Amino acid sequence: MAVVKTRCVILISGRGSNLSAILKATQSPDYPAVIAGVVANRAEAAGLQLARDAGIPVSVVPNGDYADRPSYDLALQTAVDAYAPNLVVLAGFMRILTPAFVAHYAGRMMNIHPSLLPAFTGLRTHERALDAGVRLHGCTVHFVTAELDHGPIIAQAAVSVHDGDDVASLAARVLKVEHQLYPMAVRWFAEGRLHIDGARVRVDGITHDTLPLISPVLESFL
């Protein structure tokens, strides 16, 4: 019997490296999700070409064409819903979404943010992490709620901040773990393993180890 896979629609504004990571995961026959479509708010978004090259249908809904946020989000919702998604995946989609749009996809829309939330919501996260002198930085996949960069956290990945880091080197280290974390979170959703319980998300079948994350680490700790 054919297995029914979870249909994802991925929303992008730019480069599309997270789209690419999820696309790669979907190419494995046992991955439980497929990308049904990619929607961008900018025709120049480089990620659109990645999708086209993979034979995935794309739509562009340019935000400049709409008078206000509610009318834009309604057009966006129509474009997204045309692909009949089970899950909407925000991957570098640089738009603030209206509460009505968010409510329409409640419990079935996730986002990746390049910080360990709730630290550094918003933009320039790597620069702000360096300015704050944190030793651990990273990324977060969370369900989307009406408040920007909030919403129940599904998974986080931490990286250490190195003494010689600049924004580019830190961003590259975080991006590498983004590309591991996002396909994993999408897989869990598709497997029906994510359960929202208030502010928290329970993931079925996870063994919590007790390995501490310490940075910088002294040899005597190892």
Ligand code: GRF
């Ligand atoms: C990523 O850093 C992601 O965390 C943030 O926007 C960036 C998108 O990069 N939300 P890409 O387009 O996936 O390469």
